[in-house]
Each structure stands twice: as C-alpha cells, then as structure tokens.
Amino acid sequence: LNAAPGRAPRQHVRFLPAPGDDGATGLVAARVPVLADHPLVRGPRFRRLKMGAGHRLDVKASGVFVLGIGHGNKLLTDLYNCHLTKVYTVGGLFGKATDDFSDMGKLVEKTTFDHITREKLERILAVIQGTNHKALLMHSNIDMKTQEAYELAVKGLIRPMGKSPPIITAIRCLQFTLPEFQLEVHCLHETQQYLRKIVHEIGLELKSSAVCTQVRRIRDGVFTLDDALPRTQWNLQSIQNAISDCQLKVKTELEKTLG
Amino acid sequence: MAAAAVWGTLRGVRRPPQALRRGLAKPAGPRSVRQLREAEEAGPVFQYVGKAAKRKDRVFVWGFCYSGALGVPSFVKPDVGWKKPRRIQPTPYRLETEEKITSAACGYGFTLLSSKTADITKVWGMGLNKDSQLGFQRSIRDRTKGYEYVLEPSPIPLPLEKPQETRVLQVSCGRAHSLILTDSEGVFTMGNNSYGQCGRKVVEDETYSESHLIHQLKEFDSNVVQVVCGQDHSLFRTKKGAVYACGWGADGQTGLGHYNITSVPTKLRGDIAGVNIIQVSSYGDCCLAVSDEGDVFGWGNSEYLQLASVTETTQVNVPRYLPFKIGKIKEAACGGTGNIVLTEEGNVFVWGYGILGKGPNLIETAVPEMIPPSLFGWSGFNPDIRVAHVRCGLSQFAALTNRGELFVWGKNLRGCLGTGRMEDQYFPWRVTVPGEVVDVACGVDHMVSMVKSFT
Numbered sequence: 001l002n003a004a005p006g007r008a009p010r011q012h013v014r015f016l017p018a019p020g021d022d023g024a025t026g027l028v029a030a031r032v033p034v035l036a037d038h039p040l041v042r043g044p045r046f047r048r049l050k051m052g053a054g055h056r057l058d059v060k061a062s063g064v065f066v067l068g069i070g071h072g073n074k075l076l077t078d079l080y081n082c083h084l085t086k087v088y089t090v091g092g093l094f095g096k097a098t099d100d101f102s103d104m105g106k107l108v109e110k111t112t113f114d115h116i117t118r119e120k121l122e123r124i125l126a127v128i129q130g131t132n133h134k135a136l137l138m139h140s141n142i143d144m145k146t147q148e149a150y151e152l153a154v155k156g157l158i159r160p161m162g163k164s165p166p167i168i169t170a171i172r173c174l175q176f177t178l179p180e181f182q183l184e185v186h187c188l189h190e191t192q193q194y195l196r197k198i199v200h201e202i203g204l205e206l207k208s209s210a211v212c213t214q215v216r217r218i219r220d221g222v223f224t225l226d227d228a229l230p231r232t233q234w235n236l237q238s239i240q241n242a243i244s245d246c247q248l249k250v251k252t253e254l255e256k257t258l259g
Numbered sequence: 260m261a262a263a264a265v266w267g268t269l270r271g272v273r274r275p276p277q278a279l280r281r282g283l284a285k286p287a288g289p290r291s292v293r294q295l296r297e298a299e300e301a302g303p304v305f306q307y308v309g310k311a312a313k314r315k316d317r318v319f320v321w322g323f324c325y326s327g328a329l330g331v332p333s334f335v336k337p338d339v340g341w342k343k344p345r346r347i348q349p350t351p352y353r354l355e356t357e358e359k360i361t362s363a364a365c366g367y368g369f370t371l372l373s374s375k376t377a378d379i380t381k382v383w384g385m386g387l388n389k390d391s392q393l394g395f396q397r398s399i400r401d402r403t404k405g406y407e408y409v410l411e412p413s414p415i416p417l418p419l420e421k422p423q424e425t426r427v428l429q430v431s432c433g434r435a436h437s438l439i440l441t442d443s444e445g446v447f448t449m450g451n452n453s454y455g456q457c458g459r460k461v462v463e464d465e466t467y468s469e470s471h472l473i474h475q476l477k478e479f480d481s482n483v484v485q486v487v488c489g490q491d492h493s494l495f496r497t498k499k500g501a502v503y504a505c506g507w508g509a510d511g512q513t514g515l516g517h518y519n520i521t522s523v524p525t526k527l528r529g530d531i532a533g534v535n536i537i538q539v540s541s542y543g544d545c546c547l548a549v550s551d552e553g554d555v556f557g558w559g560n561s562e563y564l565q566l567a568s569v570t571e572t573t574q575v576n577v578p579r580y581l582p583f584k585i586g587k588i589k590e591a592a593c594g595g596t597g598n599i600v601l602t603e604e605g606n607v608f609v610w611g612y613g614i615l616g617k618g619p620n621l622i623e624t625a626v627p628e629m630i631p632p633s634l635f636g637w638s639g640f641n642p643d644i645r646v647a648h649v650r651c652g653l654s655q656f657a658a659l660t661n662r663g664e665l666f667v668w669g670k671n672l673r674g675c676l677g678t679g680r681m682e683d684q685y686f687p688w689r690v691t692v693p694g695e696v697v698d699v700a701c702g703v704d705h706m707v708s709m710v711k712s713f714t
Contacts, residue, residue, distance in 0.1 A: 096299070107299050112306040120714050123695065126662045127713070133636065134689050150618030150686045154631045156638060170640045186640075207308040207714050 001236060002044040009037035052076050055086065055220055060102060061192040063088070063217030064228045072243075075250060082257040083161055084221035085169050085186045091214035092199040094179040094206075101196035103211045113208045118176045124205050125171050125183070128198070132168040136188075139164040159188070166190035168198070180213070222249045308714065315712040316359045318372070319351035319692055322705025323673040326368040328386035329705060330354050332410040347674035349681070351692045351708065356383070356412065360709055365652070365702025366432025366488070369393060372412055372707070373427045373439065381427040382439055383412035390435040390467040392450035405469040415439075417447055418473055432702075433488030435467075440486045445477035446495065454491045455522030456506030476524060479503060489541035489559075495524055500535030502527045502548060502578075510544040511576030512559035518576060529577035531556050542651055542701075543595035548578065553587030555600060556580050563596040563612035567625035583608075583627055594651035594669075600627065601658075605645030607635075613654055616668045619685045634687045635660055652701030658687060663695030665708065673704040 012034050015027040035041060052073035054066030068076040094113035098105030139160040142149045152158045160167070170186040185195060196212035203210025218225050227246055229238055324334035324345050331354065334345040358374040369386025371393070384393030389407050394415040396406040417439065419425050429440040436450030436457055448457035451467050459474045476483075476495075485496040492506025492513055503524040504513040511518060514527045531548055534556070538549040544560035557566045558578040569579045586602040597611030608627035609615040615622075616630050635658065637644045648659040655669030655676055666687035667676045674681060677690045694710035 104295070107295075107302055110299070110302045110304045112304060115308055115310045115312055115714075123663070123713055126664070129641075130636065130664050130689050131691055134691065137688075144688075145619055145682065145685055147618045147620045153686055154633055156633055170638075172640070205713065207312075 001046050006039070006045050009033040054079065056191065057217060058192045060104070061215040061217065063215075064220045064223050064225060065217075066220050066223055069243075075254070078254050078258060079221055079250070081161075082221065082253065083159055083188060084253070084257075085188055086190070086217060086221070087219035088185045088187065088192075088195060089174070089214070089216045089218055090183045090185055090195050090199060090212060092181050092183065092202070092210045093213050094181070094203060094208055094210050096211045097200065097203065097209035098211050101193070101200045101212055103213050105211075109209055111208045113179055113206075116178065116206050116208060118173065120206055121173055121176060121181065121202070124202055125173060128168060128202075129171055132171075135165070136160065136167050136169060139167065164189050166194045182214075222246070222253045312714065314714065316697075317694055317710045317712060318354045318356050318360050318363070319694075319708045319710055320354050320370075320705065321348045321351050321677040322675040322702070324348055326386050326705075327408045327410040328365070328368055328370045328702070330370065330372075330385040330410070330412045335408075335410050347681075349674045349677070350679045351677055351690065354412070354707075362427070362429045363698070363700040363707045363709060364430045364432040364437070364488075365700045365705060365707055366392065366437060367434045367490075367703050369409075369432060369437075370700075370702070370705070370707055371415075371430040371432055371437055371439070373430045375426050375428070377423055377426065379422050380414035382415045382417065382430060384415050384437075385409045385412050388468075390451040391470040391472075392432070392435055392437045394449055394473060395469065395471045407468065417441075418475070419444055428484075429486060431486045431488040431493075433493070434490045436488065436491075436493070438486040438488055438493055440483055442482075445475055445479075446483055446486055447473050447475055448493070449473045451491075452522075454507035454520045456488075456491050456493050458493065458505050458522070458524050460522050461520070479524065480526070485539060487539050487541050487546075489546060490543050492541075493524070494539050494541055494546060496536055496539045496548075500537070500551070502531060502536055502539055508576065509574075510560040511574040512541070512544045512546055514546065514558040514576060514578050516577050518574070527558075527578055529556075529558070530580040531578045538590060540591050540593045540651070542593055542653060545593050545598065547591040547593050547598060547600075549588055549591050549600075553589070553603065554580060555583065555588050555591055557598075564623055564625040565593075565596075565598050565611050585627055585629070590649055592649045592651035592656075594656065595653040597651070597654075597656070597669075599649045599651055599656050599658075601646055601649045605647075606630075606632065607646050607649060607658060609656070614669045614683055614685055616656060616686055630687065635666055636662070636664065636689075648698070650699050650701050652706065653703045655701060657699050657701050657706070659696055659699060663697070663711075665690045665692060665696040665699055667706075675702070675704045675706055677706060 011031050013029055014032055016030050018028040050070050052068040057065045097109040099108055137158055140158045166189050168187045172184055174184050175182040192215045195215055199210050199212040320329040327335055358376050360372045361375045362373045364371050369392055371384050373382045388409050393409055396409050396413055398404045398406050425441045425444050427441050431438045439447040455461050457474050458476045479497050480501055481498040483495050484498050487494040489512055495503040503526050505521045505524045507520050508518050513521050515525055535551045536548045537551045540547050545565045546559045548556045556578045558575045561575055562573045566575050585608050588600050589603050590601040592599050596613045597615055599609045601607055607630045610624050610627045612623040635646055645661050646658045647661045650657040658666045667690055668684045668687045671683050676684055678688055692710055694712045697709045697711055699708040
C-alpha cells in the first residue's frame with residue numbers, strides 16, 4: 001500500500017530571495033512544494049490499519065468471514081444490527097456421540113444407525129423448523145394481536161431485531177448416505193458449537209447418535225462464497241476489487257433494513 | 260525380576276512390591292488421531308431400536324380440566340394432598356390409552372374415544388355425564404347410581420349383537436348427546452333426547468341422568484358412513500350420498516323444510532336431493548355438506564352471515580347451494596359462528612363471524628376469504644407444504660398440514676388452543692406436539708389429537 005503513488009504534495013507560495021538585476025536582493029514569489037509533505041520527512045503513509053471482524057467463526061469451522069478495514073468498521077456495526085440470516089453447510093456422521101459433539105472429541109457412546117431413513121430425518125428437520133419458526137415469532141417482540149403483526153407474518157418478515165437465543169429459520173437435508181449426511185442451515189444469532197449441538201440432538205431424536213464433521217459458512221448476510229477471497233488471493237489488488245464489488249450490495253441492504 | 264531387585268537395593272532406592280505399585284499418570288493433551296481411533300474401536304455399540312421399529316400411536320389432550328373431559332384424574336383430584344387441582348392444561352399432555360384410538364370427538368364438556376378393535380370394549384368416554392351422554396357409568400360406591408362426572412377414559416358398554424366382530428368406525432358428540440357409528444350394526448345414540456336428537460320419540464319429563472337407554476338406529480337407505488352431531492341435532496350421511504337429520508330445528512338446522520323438532524331420522528331434500536354428498540359437518544346450529552363434484556351446500560343458522568351469500572334470512576331450513584368461485588372443495592367444517600373450507604389445491608377459505616384468522620381487522624365476512632399459505636409454513640424454501648384437513652370447534656379453527664403440523668386460531672376459551680398462552684390467536688399458530696399429528700377433534704373448551712411418534 002505504501003509503495004502505491006500517494007497524494008501529490010501540497011503547494012504553497014513562498015517569497016524566495018533571488019538575485020536582483022541591480023545587485024540588491026529582492027523577493028520573488030514562487031510556488032514550491034511544502035517541505036513537510038516530502039515523503040522522506042513524513043515517512044510511510046500507512047503504518048497501521050484498523051481492522052474489525054464480523055460474526056465469529058470458530059477454529060474448527062470454515063467459510064465466509066467478514067472483515068472491515070478503516071472506515072468500514074462503522075458499517076460492521078450497522079450490518080450487525082440488520083440481523084440478517086447466515087447459511088451453513090453442516091456435515092454429520094451417525095453412530096457416534098462425543099463430548100464436544102465433533103468427531104475429534106472423546107468418545108461417549110457408539111450406537112447402531114441402520115434403522116435411520118431419509119424420511120425420518122426429514123420429519124425431524126420439519127419439526128425443528130416448526131419450533132424454531134414459533135420461536136422466531138415469539139422473540140420478535142411484536143404484539144401478536146395487531147394487524148401489522150399479521151401482515152408481517154404473512155410476508156414472512158418477522159425477525160427478532162434485538163438479542164435472542166439462536167434461531168434456525170430454515171433447515172433441509174442436502175445429502176444422505178448412511179452413515180453420513182449433510183444439512184443446509186439458515187440461522188440467526190447462532191454459534192458454531194450450537195450447530196454441532198443440533199446435529200447431536202438430531203441423532204438423539206432418531207434414537208441413535210450423531211457427531212458433526214464439518215461446519216462451513218457459505219453466506220453471511222449479503223456476502224456469499226463467491227465474494228470471499230481464498231488464501232491464494234490475499235493480496236492488495238483482489239482486496240481492493242472485492243471491496244469495490246461489495247460496496248453497492250452493502251449500501252442497498254443497509255438502506256432496505258435500517259431505513 | 261531378581262536382577263531388578265538387586266539393582267534397586269544396590270542403588271539404595273526402596274521400591275514397593277509389584278502388586279502395590281501405582282501406575283504413573285499418562286500426560287493429558289490433545290489426542291492424536293491414532294489414540295482416537297483405538298478408543299473408538301474398543302467401545303461397545305448400543306442398539307436402542309431395531310430396523311423394524313414401528314411408530315407409536317399416541318393421544319394428546321389440552322384445554323379445560325375441571326369437567327374431566329381431558330381424561331387425566333390427577334388434574335381434577337390430585338394424588339398428593341398439597342397439590343392444587345389444575346384448571347387449564349395449556350399445552351398438549353399425553354393421555355395413556357390401552358388401544359390405538361382411531362376416532363375421537365369432543366362434545367360440550369365431554370370426550371369420546373373409539374378404537375377399531377375387535378375386543379369387547381371399543382369406546383371410552385370421559386367428562387360430563389349428567390345426561391348419560393357417556394352411557395351408564397356404574398358408581399363403585401353405590402351400585403344403583405351412576406357417575407355424574409367421569410374423570411378417566413371409562414369403557415362404554417354397547418348392546419352389540421356380535422361384540423367380537425362389529426367394529427366402531429366413528430364417534431361424534433354434541434351438546435348433551437353422542438352418536439357411535441358401527442360398520443354392521445347401525446348407529447347407537449345416547450344422551451339427551453329432549454329435542455329428538457337421539458332419533459327416538461321424545462318422552463315428556465324424561466330424566467336423562469343415570470339412564471341405561473342406548474338407542475339403535477338401522478333404518479336408512481344404505482349403510483351409514485358418517486355421523487355428525489350439531490349442538491342439539493344429528494346428521495347421518497349414507498353410502499349412497501344421502502343425508503338424514505333429526506333433532507331440534509328452530510334454526511332450520513335439520514334442513515327438512517320446517518322449524519319443528521324431528522325425532523326420527525328423515526332424508527333431506529332441497530338442493531342436495533340426488534346429489535352424492537361425500538362429507539357433512541356441523542358443530543353449532545349451521546350445517547355444511549360437500550358433494551363429490553366439489554360443491555358446497557349449507558343450511559341452518561345464518562345469523563352470522565354463514566349463508567348470507569344466498570339469502571338475507573337468518574334461518575335457512577332447506578339445503579341451499581352456495582355459489583362460491585374458489586375452486587373444487589375437498590373438505591368443509593362448521594363452527595359456532597364461522598365456517599372453513601379446504602379446496603383441492605390446498606387453500607383454506609374462511610367466512611362468517613368471529614376471529615377468522617386474517618388478523619384482528621377481519622371480524623365478519625359473507626364471502627370466503629383465503630388464508631395465505633405462508634402462514635402455514637409455505638415458503639420458497641418449502642414449496643410443497645399443503646393443508647390436508649380442516650376442523651372446527653365452537654369458536655376456534657384447526658388445520659393439519661401434510662407434514663403433520665397442527666395450526667390453530669380463534670378464541671382461546673379456557674386454553675383450548677393449546678398454544679401455551681391464554682390470549683386469542685388472530686392468525687394460524689403452530690401447536691408444538693411431540694409427534695406427527697394425524698387427526699384432531701375440537702370441542703368448546705378442549706381439544707384431543709391423535710398423533711404418531713416420529714421414529
């Protein structure tokens with residue numbers, strides 16, 4: 001960043017002594033650059049960068065992680081107040097139960113799982129969705145007896161706009177090959193450990209046990225996997241391109257939600 | 260071994276004998292993949308359920324408890340002295356039954372449960388029994404008297420000719436009478452008969468409490484396939500598509516062309532003469548019938564605009580065709596003041612008076628209004644959720660989706676909605692039941708649901 005051409009130095013008018021025609025010293029006005037703006041005097045333009053992080057992503061999970069640089073940190077708080085949903089792909093494995101719900105933990109129990117079918121799993125997922133939808137309406141702090149609450153519920157726009165326990169707005173099964181399965185989860189105010197706990201509880205509901213093998217965030221509000229930069233592209237040019245691409249999206253989303 | 264002992268003594272270190280030696284603790288730390296795999300393979304495998312495990316059938320009840328209609332005696336008379344009787348059960352509570360219950364009906368303060376079994380006890384009743392609507396329940400303390408309130412599901416003895424062959428198909432309950440439909444022995448009626456709703460001649464000054472009388476009705480043009488109880492009248496639908504009615508007719512709910520009581524089931528004429536009716540419904544004083552072609556006919560009370568689309572009069576005593584352009588109708592249900600229909604596409608329409616389910620602003624309408632499917636869980640993410648059945652209580656509605664979810668809305672009289680809150684519900688709200696809801700019966704202040712467990 002410091003190697004890029006910086007601002008042009010300021011110019012000011014100074015009266016410099018110059019040799020006169022008659023031998024007497026006179027003053028000539030000349031426009032010269034300010035000495036204080038010289039790069040050797042000022043030093044490198046950027047010494048530190050203020051970086052802020054968006055929603056947490058823990059060590060065992062992977063996926064989209066939003067960062068803010070400099071003035072973008074103010075947008076981070078606004079995005080947090082929008083309470084947009086995040087989408088995860090959660091991979092699970094039937095037959096084991098561990099103490100921290102992931103496959104790297106201490107084994108607690110092994111069970112059989114040959115009685116599990118895709119239909120049973122989908123039934124459990126439907127019930128999880130139903131109870132979470134009810135929690136969504138209850139934690140949104142709207143009086144259910146008003147007409148506007150009814151209209152928002154019809155459009156599906158009721159959402160908790162403050163603090164709330166983790167809520168899953170949508171969940172469905174992407175793949176199912178015993179013993180592995182993969183779910184797509186849309187959620188609000190969650191932690192990755194909560195998603196692993198959900199996988200464990202799905203295993204318990206199906207009268208077996210399950211551990212979570214993979215948690216990957218594929219969408220965080222307006223940012224999807226396509227906008228995210230992989231490890232190979234962590235250079236200045238791609239970061240600048242990514243910022244300029246997302247600017248419009250972020251602005252429209254903030255205007256739509258926060259008014 | 261000896262060499263080691265010698266070595267120890269030579270060095271001056273005293274070592275304890277082998278048997279008492281404590282092992283040194285292994286260092287804790289993040290387990291390596293190899294350690295994890297070894298621990299896994301060493302563990303025993305538990306089996307909780309086998310491949311052929313069947314889903315269990317359960318019954319859940321909720322609502323007002325003091326009448327005993329929920330069938331849980333500890334709500335009314337607690338087992339322990341310090342517990343207070345529970346007035347309302349606000350959320351679904353599991354009721355233990357001996358057999359799989361196939362049909363349930365909620366009356367005004369009492370419930371009937373029936374099973375398709377070939378055993379001798381096929382029907383159980385609980386709740387109010389002041390008019391013998393649950394038959395004669397002999398009191399244990401005094402063998403000549405009967406119970407006025409039945410707190411537990413008690414078997415109802417039916418005078419069957421072939422008790423081990425006949426099966427009970429359906430039960431239905433009204434305000435103070437009940438109907439039991441069997442497959443080969445007609446319809447049994449019991450309870451209050453002051454308006455002839457039991458299908459037998461009205462006897463002056465008859466005492467209905469502690470009565471042993473159960474009447475049997477067999478004279479219809481073909482086998483009766485569905486029985487429905489209104490508040491004080493009864494409707495019978497036969498296999499040939501005809502509808503018979505008896506009971507109170509002051510609002511025209513018998514549909515026989517007059518406003519008097521009828522004590523013998525008589526066939527209805529009017530717009531449904533010759534039409535093959537596939538479903539009848541009634542709970543208050545208004546009745547609806549659905550034909551096989553998807554048309555709906557109505558008769559009875561119209562004070563709440565239930566039939567205002569065809570007539571201005573408040574009582575209609577002849578079945579009238581209701582010209583609604585909402586599509587082919589699959590199922591209809593009548594409540595006290597509001598009606599609800601379900602079309603073939605899975606859309607739900609409501610009309611009438613009261614809390615209809617479209618917010619607090621819609622109080623009454625004569626023309627059916629659709630309830631948006633997004634309120635039942637339909638969304639771009641789940642496009643194949645459809646409403647499968649609709650049911651009506653006196654002032655509340657219930658809808659069952661094809662995923663087994665139960666939605667209720669309406670007046671929350673004494674906690675009958677089962678949402679856990681005491682407030683009225685102005686739009687469809689999910690009831691959390693631990694299972695897939697197969698059927699629900701709505702009463703005045705309580706509800707009964709038949710549920711299949713998940714796995």
